[in-house]
Amino acid sequence: MDPGPAGAAGPAEPGPGVRGAGPAAPASSLAVAAVLPAGGSGERMGVPTPKQFCRVLERPLISYTLQALERVCWIKDIVVSVTRENMEVMKDIIQKYQHERVSLVEAGVTRHRSIFNGLKALAEDQPDSKLSKPEVVIIHDAVRPFVEEDMLLKVATAAKEHGCSDYDLEFGTECLQLALKYCHVKAKLVEGSPDLWKVTYKRDLYAAESIIKERISQHICIVMDTKEDEEHVGHHLEEMLKNELNHVKVTSGPLCHAGRDLQQIILEQCYSFVCVNVMTSEFEETKKLVNMLKESHLSVLYPVIVISVHFLDYKSVHFDHKMENLMQIRELAKEVKERNILLCGLLIYYPQDERKLQDSLRQGATVITTLIKERNSAFIGQLLVA
């Protein structure tokens, strides 16, 4: 959405999507639709792919914007204007990322014409059209992926309630003047949030990526292969992780609990899992966890990271044997990468000396934190040592 006039709304936050949650719908069930102009070529980006189709964490940018709008349950229809040559690309995106309530129209040669084509589709009321005529249309650039529901609500409500003030006409955008001059429509300027910025240059794609990475790293689930025991080395690691990851929500417990509660953990938008294997050098627990994640389809929208943590205790298992087992991580990681699950291994040295053990655990916690925050695909299938 544009950062301004009523009837034009800014882009929504690409938070992982519980669809339809959030603020209440506009008063008296206002019929709201959205038009996303996505017919530009992205000249300033300087790459052959139009910026709306450029990938951020392997997913096209426009998919994040669609996700932000479609999770707002009171937006009944979303019309996207795309060029004829990109129509199939757009259809594939809708199918792959399971977008809902989205219709496509052909873009025009200018942004305003692309918007106009979207508005016509909503206004036409054709008998075979699945679109219903709305009272308010939110116009939102396809390349503004971060828009919150409360901002959309403010814009939709303002479009319904407000007239155009002298202040807005004096200091508002050109669009306000145009609306009044040509449509005799009174407009209201709604202050946007800093999140409403537009992806314009290549560096903006990196900025968008780091914002998304930060958002999906806010919740971590730690799975243990043993029962709860305060003195357990896994719990010491958990405490260290909690120290490293200030403000991050940590859910922990044995896999049997996580298994039971996994649906809830997924609903809570957890994209980071640490599987702590103290009892064995096998990957059985990690495999079970990965299978559950595969079944959940959690990784359709965002990469899910799984860190399989093991301990190097020379006393209990022969080193060669342990390493042989652990190297299986490569194959397993390759297999699950196809499903957008990023699997890495971490071997933590487990000395008898208490102080040295604390050092190892601290280093382990730092490596885990970095892997979660960075989600760097170079580490997939690697067995790191702390």
Ligand SMILES: Nc1ccn([C@@H]2O[C@H](COP(=O)(O)OP(=O)(O)OP(=O)(O)O)[C@@H](O)[C@H]2O)c(=O)n1
């Ligand atoms: N004929 C056009 C031109 C632009 N847009 C859309 O309008 C939004 C904002 O425009 P802008 O940032 O200027 O995009 P581009 O025109 O693609 O970029 P550039 O100006 O760098 O070429 C984008 O979502 C873009 O796809 C559109 O739907 N139809």
Ligand SMILES: O=C(CO)[C@H](O)[C@H](O)COP(=O)(O)O
């Ligand atoms: O970045 C944009 C287009 O490139 C903005 O979205 C645009 O400037 C807002 O325009 P309008 O006044 O037409 O709503």
